Amino acid sequence: MHGSQFQGRLFGPGLPGAGIAASGQWDALGRLRVTPHESGQAERCADRPEIAAAGFNNASLRLSWQQPEGAYALVVDGVDDRSRCAATAPEHCNRQLAAAVRQPDTLERRFRLGWGLLALVLLMPLLGLVLFLLNADRVADWVVDKIPVAQEARLGELVLAQTRLQMKLIDRGPAVEALADIGGRLTEGSVHRYRWFVAERPEVNAFAAPGGVVVVFSGLLTSAATAEELAGVLAHEVAHAELRHSLRGMVKGLGLRALVALLAGDISDNVLTGAATRLTELRFSRDAEREADANGLQRLVAARISPHGMVRFYERLAAEQRPTPPALLSTHPASGERLDWLRREVAALKGPWQPLPINLQRATVSLR
Amino acid sequence: MAMDLIDYTIVGSEMQFVEVELDPGEAAIGEAGAMMYMQDGIQMDTVFGDGSQQASGLMGKLLGAGKRLLTGESLFTTVFHNEGQGKRRVAFAAPYPGKIIPVDLGQIGGTLICQKDSFLCAAKGVSLGIAFQKKLGAGLFGGEGFIMQRLDGDGMTFVHAGGTLQEQVLAPGETLRVDTGCVVAFQPSVDFDIQFVGKIKSAIFGGEGLFFATLRGPGKIWLQSLPLSRLANRIIMSAPAAGGRSTDQGSLLGAGILGGILGSDD
Numbered sequence: 001m002h003g004s005q006f007q008g009r010l011f012g013p014g015l016p017g018a019g020i021a022a023s024g025q026w027d028a029l030g031r032l033r034v035t036p037h038e039s040g041q042a043e044r045c046a047d048r049p050e051i052a053a054a055g056f057n058n059a060s061l062r063l064s065w066q067q068p069e070g071a072y073a074l075v076v077d078g079v080d081d082r083s084r085c086a087a088t089a090p091e092h093c094n095r096q097l098a099a100a101v102r103q104p105d106t107l108e109r110r111f112r113l114g115w116g117l118l119a120l121v122l123l124m125p126l127l128g129l130v131l132f133l134l135n136a137d138r139v140a141d142w143v144v145d146k147i148p149v150a151q152e153a154r155l156g157e158l159v160l161a162q163t164r165l166q167m168k169l170i171d172r173g174p175a176v177e178a179l180a181d182i183g184g185r186l187t188e189g190s191v192h193r194y195r196w197f198v199a200e201r202p203e204v205n206a207f208a209a210p211g212g213v214v215v216v217f218s219g220l221l222t223s224a225a226t227a228e229e230l231a232g233v234l235a236h237e238v239a240h241a242e243l244r245h246s247l248r249g250m251v252k253g254l255g256l257r258a259l260v261a262l263l264a265g266d267i268s269d270n271v272l273t274g275a276a277t278r279l280t281e282l283r284f285s286r287d288a289e290r291e292a293d294a295n296g297l298q299r300l301v302a303a304r305i306s307p308h309g310m311v312r313f314y315e316r317l318a319a320e321q322r323p324t325p326p327a328l329l330s331t332h333p334a335s336g337e338r339l340d341w342l343r344r345e346v347a348a349l350k351g352p353w354q355p356l357p358i359n360l361q362r363a364t365v366s367l368r
Numbered sequence: 369m370a371m372d373l374i375d376y377t378i379v380g381s382e383m384q385f386v387e388v389e390l391d392p393g394e395a396a397i398g399e400a401g402a403m404m405y406m407q408d409g410i411q412m413d414t415v416f417g418d419g420s421q422q423a424s425g426l427m428g429k430l431l432g433a434g435k436r437l438l439t440g441e442s443l444f445t446t447v448f449h450n451e452g453q454g455k456r457r458v459a460f461a462a463p464y465p466g467k468i469i470p471v472d473l474g475q476i477g478g479t480l481i482c483q484k485d486s487f488l489c490a491a492k493g494v495s496l497g498i499a500f501q502k503k504l505g506a507g508l509f510g511g512e513g514f515i516m517q518r519l520d521g522d523g524m525t526f527v528h529a530g531g532t533l534q535e536q537v538l539a540p541g542e543t544l545r546v547d548t549g550c551v552v553a554f555q556p557s558v559d560f561d562i563q564f565v566g567k568i569k570s571a572i573f574g575g576e577g578l579f580f581a582t583l584r585g586p587g588k589i590w591l592q593s594l595p596l597s598r599l600a601n602r603i604i605m606s607a608p609a610a611g612g613r614s615t616d617q618g619s620l621l622g623a624g625i626l627g628g629i630l631g632s633d634d
Contacts, residue, residue, distance in 0.1 A: 009477050009557060011539070011540050011557070011585070011586030011587065012539075012540065012586075013539070016475070017535075017537030017587075017588050018475055018476040018477065018537075018555060018587065018588045019476075019477065019555075019557065019586060019587065021477070054557065054559050054584070055556050055557045055558065055559060056481050056499065056554075056556045056558070056559075056560060057499075057500075057501070057502045057503065058503075058559075059556070060556065060557060062540075062557075062586075064540050064541060070539065071539060071540040071541050072540060073540035073541070073557075073585075073586045075557040075586065075587075077556060077557070107502045107503060108502060110502075110504060111500075111502040111503075111504060114504045
């Protein structure tokens with residue numbers, strides 16, 4: 001006799017259905033000897049029991065053999081008992097044993113893999129969100145490239161309708177004519193049909209919607225000293241429209257909303273109007289502002305309008321000591337960096353500039 | 369672990385309750401809300417978790433309670449102590465038509481794996497745990513879901529399920545194919561797995577679903593004839609007020625496969 005005993009449950013013909021507690025042991029001849037704990041039960045002996053993983057989650061070892069009266073099985077399920085059984089088993093069992101011992105681990109691995117995959121599927125929208133946030137600019141550029149000009153104009157109409165609800169828009173009169181005149185020089189050759197509006201609002205602000213809708217607040221018109229100053233601001237806004245900045249922002253917002261809806265269910269009401277509403281109060285990124293400055297400057301130069309007006313206007317806005325910064329500055333942060341850049345660029349430019357044949361004071365007299 | 373030995377009587381035929389007799393100082397644990405009546409002298413105490421480990425600290429209790437939440441039972445269990453002088457009785461009723469089966473954990477080796485939500489009551493000292501079904505196929509299509517309940521100890525426990533409950537003995541190597549959802553409990557020595565019904569035609573039109581649950585011996589198993597969800601399905605089908613458009617579960621065309629994943633206790 002060698003080896004230590006391992007505890008298990010013995011099942012077989014003539015035994016209770018639930019089995020009886022028994023201990024097993026490998027003897028010197030490599031046979032399995034099973035001794036029931038209950039007195040009065042005979043010892044069983046198996047020459048070459050078949051070994052397999054069995055039971056709930058394959059967590060037990062089943063040693064089964066045939067006797068003349070029927071099939072017997074010893075089920076060993078304690079961790080220590082299983083390893084004792086494996087350690088003392090005769091050589092001819094080793095292959096079956098090794099396979100049986102591996103079974104629970106395989107099961108566990110597959111179980112984890114399965115749940116991992118499920119978790120991945122459930123987390124997909126979250127992952128998408130993160131990827132989108134990391135690549136928002138590239139994705140937005142790609143999508144914006146696919147949007148036709150006609151669609152953009154339709155979006156512009158939506159924004160215009162929204163804006164009309166919020167403020168009074170003037171679409172004729174000397175001020176609008178002055179805007180259209182300057183704007184026309186800046187937007188020569190554009191695919192968009194530009195329309196110019198004056199909003200009766202005291203803030204110093206202006207914005208460009210997709211599809212060529214430009215709205216200038218009366219506060220800005222009255223605070224601009226010369227037509228060149230106004231041209232500078234218009235050039236900046238036109239650049240936003242031409243570079244499709246607001247469209248890009250909207251695509252980003254929509255993508256974000258779609259992903260959020262995927263994550264959290266449909267929380268958006270009317271996606272398009274919602275986006276259009278937010279478009280009117282859109283904040284551009286610093287990069288977009290810098291881009292618009294550069295593009296606006298090119299437009300001024302191309303139209304032979306003096307860019308010094310642009311610099312002067314920004315300088316005056318930045319210098320003015322107001323309790324709250326002008327709206328143009330808060331939405332278009334004219335940081336010192338941007339102003340410095342503009343000064344450097346303009347200083348490098350050589351004239352001659354054609355003066356604009358517009359008397360801004362007279363054109364805006366009705367707004368004062 | 370010292371278990372309380374309890375005497376019991378199961379009363380009724382199809383809608384049963386079990387009456388447990390407690391000696392002075394003995395206690396039983398019951399699923400919250402299962403108590404039907406109790407005599408004078410029995411003190412009821414509601415504990416967080418399963419009441420088997422009294423001094424395991426807050427974290428242990430929270431963990432135990434979390435497990436119970438997973439198996440679909442309430443966070444609290446109720447312990448019924450006999451504080452009186454003589455024998456006192458307390459009864460626990462089954463929540464829906466079916467049978468109550470007594471299982472002596474001591475006689476089956478100390479562990480019983482059962483359908484979640486099937487525990488009714490037990491002698492104090494029996495611990496309630498969860499047993500994750502780690503075979504993905506069996507978890508998805510076996511009808512019992514991934515979460516099963518594990519009862520450990522060596523006292524009496526009472527398990528309840530729908531319809532008629534039958535105890536069967538599987539000899540070593542004997543295999544029984546069972547309709548999914550009909551397995552109530554089994555000894556841990558029993559293999560629980562699934563098997564494809566065999567033919568596409570049977571899978572779609574046979575009404576037995578795509579898979580059978582297979583139980584391979586040795587060991588004892590307990591089967592129910594009528595899972596509650598099937599009964600509920602039939603009731604809704606014939607209830608005009610509920611709009612009753614439904615099919616028997618098990619058909620690929622009818623009830624969803626996903627129900628099993630998300631843990632319907634069918």
